Amino acid sequence: MSDAQGLMLVRAVHTAIYLVMAASCFVMLFGAVTGAHGPWLWWAVGLIGAESLVFAAWGFKCPLTAVAVMYGAGEGPLFDTFLPEKITRHTFRFFGPLVLMGFLMLASRWLWLGWGRALG
Numbered sequence: 001m002s003d004a005q006g007l008m009l010v011r012a013v014h015t016a017i018y019l020v021m022a023a024s025c026f027v028m029l030f031g032a033v034t035g036a037h038g039p040w041l042w043w044a045v046g047l048i049g050a051e052s053l054v055f056a057a058w059g060f061k062c063p064l065t066a067v068a069v070m071y072g073a074g075e076g077p078l079f080d081t082f083l084p085e086k087i088t089r090h091t092f093r094f095f096g097p098l099v100l101m102g103f104l105m106l107a108s109r110w111l112w113l114g115w116g117r118a119l120g
Helices: 003-034 039-057 063-070 091-112 115-119
Strands: none
Touching: 003 039, 003 063, 003 091, 039 091
């Protein structure tokens, strides 16, 4: 595989993961606000938890960005995803508080509103 093909693959995978994680964040927030829950909520929470662990393990940097650079990604509008840099530039500032709020709200629902009994 050439560097150009590798970079294209990394960007495609990174873009897909970004979109799935963004959707998971909103799914988690929806469940936290409305009280709706089901397997889809727990998948979203699990994915966000796993991604949070990966970010923490990599010094709060995405490991796929390093892989994209390894394949020759440089600065520019399509650095490591196919999404505009104007969107991805604010990822942590936008999604960080939403994820924290979602986890806290879900924990409070689970502890104080009885989801533990309903799920157990």
